[in-house]
Amino acid sequence: xxxxxxACPPHAPRPSYAxxxxxxxxxxxxxxxxxxxLSYGTVSPAVLLTVARATGSYAVAGxxxxxxxxxxxxxxxxxxxxxxxxxxxxxxxPMATLYGVLLCLLAAVAGRPGAPVVVLGxxxxxxxxxxxxxxxxxxxxxxxxxxxxxxxxxxxxxxxVAEELLxxxxxxxxxxxxxxxxxxxxxxxxxxxxxxxxxxGRATAGAGARRGLRVPVAVAAVTGFALGAxxxxxxxxxxxxxxxxxAVPYVLAALSVGSAVGGLLNGALNWRTPARxxxxxxxxxxxxxxxxxxxxxxxxxxxxxxxxxxxxxAPALTTAYLVADEAxxxxxxxxxxxxxxxxxxxxxxxxxxxxxxxxxRLPPGLCFALSGxxxxxxxxxxxxxxxxxxxxxxxxxxxxxxxxxxxxxxxxxxxxGHPQLPETGSPLPGPGHxxxxxxxx
Numbered sequence: 001x002x003x004x005x006x007a008c009p010p011h012a013p014r015p016s017y018a019x020x021x022x023x024x025x026x027x028x029x030x031x032x033x034x035x036x037x038l039s040y041g042t043v044s045p046a047v048l049l050t051v052a053r054a055t056g057s058y059a060v061a062g063x064x065x066x067x068x069x070x071x072x073x074x075x076x077x078x079x080x081x082x083x084x085x086x087x088x089x090x091x092x093x094p095m096a097t098l099y100g101v102l103l104c105l106l107a108a109v110a111g112r113p114g115a116p117v118v119v120l121g122x123x124x125x126x127x128x129x130x131x132x133x134x135x136x137x138x139x140x141x142x143x144x145x146x147x148x149x150x151x152x153x154x155x156x157x158x159x160x161v162a163e164e165l166l167x168x169x170x171x172x173x174x175x176x177x178x179x180x181x182x183x184x185x186x187x188x189x190x191x192x193x194x195x196x197x198x199x200x201g202r203a204t205a206g207a208g209a210r211r212g213l214r215v216p217v218a219v220a221a222v223t224g225f226a227l228g229a230x231x232x233x234x235x236x237x238x239x240x241x242x243x244x245x246x247a248v249p250y251v252l253a254a255l256s257v258g259s260a261v262g263g264l265l266n267g268a269l270n271w272r273t274p275a276r277x278x279x280x281x282x283x284x285x286x287x288x289x290x291x292x293x294x295x296x297x298x299x300x301x302x303x304x305x306x307x308x309x310x311x312x313x314a315p316a317l318t319t320a321y322l323v324a325d326e327a328x329x330x331x332x333x334x335x336x337x338x339x340x341x342x343x344x345x346x347x348x349x350x351x352x353x354x355x356x357x358x359x360x361r362l363p364p365g366l367c368f369a370l371s372g373x374x375x376x377x378x379x380x381x382x383x384x385x386x387x388x389x390x391x392x393x394x395x396x397x398x399x400x401x402x403x404x405x406x407x408x409x410x411x412x413x414x415x416x417g418h419p420q421l422p423e424t425g426s427p428l429p430g431p432g433h434x435x436x437x438x439x440x441x
Contacts, residue, residue: 036182080338157267212327224347258310287376294368
């Protein structure tokens with residue numbers, strides 16, 4: 001049984017979502033970051049519709065969106081590394097400015113009749129390559145503002161739920177204006193002035209840190225895989241049973257609601273289980289519930305099953321960011337969060353592609369089960385990887401590790417300047433006594 005979490009000092013704020021927002025500078029910085037991130041939930045459909053209307057082809061629009069998404073996702077670790085190396089203020093603002101300018105350029109090019117597809121794809125790829133990693137940077141700031149691990153878990157949960165809601169309720173056509181305004185407000189906030197956030201310089205992650213990122217990146221990838229597959233599988237499920245496309249958003253909304261509830265509960269509970277174990281259990285729960293969704297016979301049953309699946313989505317992602325933050329060096333936290341973020345997006349694209357290939361050949365129920373099997377297998381593998389080796393104890397964060405350079409005093413050897421007294425009842429050494437004949441102990 002794992003040891004209970006250490007109690008908070010009497011003067012510390014009680015770990016809660018309200019306490020997170022009472023942290024100095026948290027509200028302004030968080031609001032600014034959310035304002036900038038609102039663009040990411042609205043720019044994709046805006047670009048898709050703009051290119052589709054300009055070219056008259058959804059195939060071309062899908063290709064342009066693939067280039068935009070690939071540049072955004074694959075170059076995310078590189079942009080995060082620039083933030084770690086040079087600091088948020090020197091990197092995020094130029095990225096946001098370029099991102100906004102290129103979005104306007106993409107709109108201008110798409111507005112011209114007969115715009116070349118090659119030009120549209122090149123501008124879209126350049127735009128995605130400049131997207132500022134506000135999510136990863138904000139999670140790095142949370143780690144600096146909130147030193148208490150329980151409160152940090154709530155901060156990550158609040159951040160993840162708020163980000164997910166942005167994709168649901170965010171208005172259309174924001175893109176360039178909000179990303180620039182939000183990033184300007186974010187980089188001028190007090191925590192990024194240098195007192196709380198320190199640029200990482202040329203710090204590089206060691207082998208141990210890289211190994212520590214494997215499990216959270218893998219779980220984030222299968223979570224994204226599941227989300228990408230579910231969107232297409234729900235559409236196929238509804239079509240197979242004669243429901244219109246209008247029913248699909250309600251089923252996916254149940255998944256989002258379940259994820260929001262799960263994220264809030266994950267942050268509110270005082271867990272005794274280590275974060276790595278919770279991460280493995282979240283992947284197992286996600287896989288089992290997604291496989292159970294394949295047994296649904298009707299749309300209402302599927303809606304309830306996916307609401308249960310959503311309970312594991314936000315906890316899996318939140319815990320993945322926490323574990324990655326614990327494994328990262330102080331100067332590489334933005335990069336670590338970016339790897340998790342990239343894994344989610346890459347997994348989502350892979351899941352949508354895989355579901356598209358399978359849904360025409362297999363029943364949707366079996367596709368749900370296969371998607372769940374991928375998540376469950378990752379959970380099992382991460383559970384085995386997180387198991388400590390025999391005879392090796394887990395490090396206690398409350399107990400400092402011994403210094404290998406420091407020699408512990410030997411009770412059998414006297415300290416310099418202090419003569420060794422004889423044991424009680426033993427005779428005093430006489431003139432003929434030879435201490436060298438004493439047997440070694």
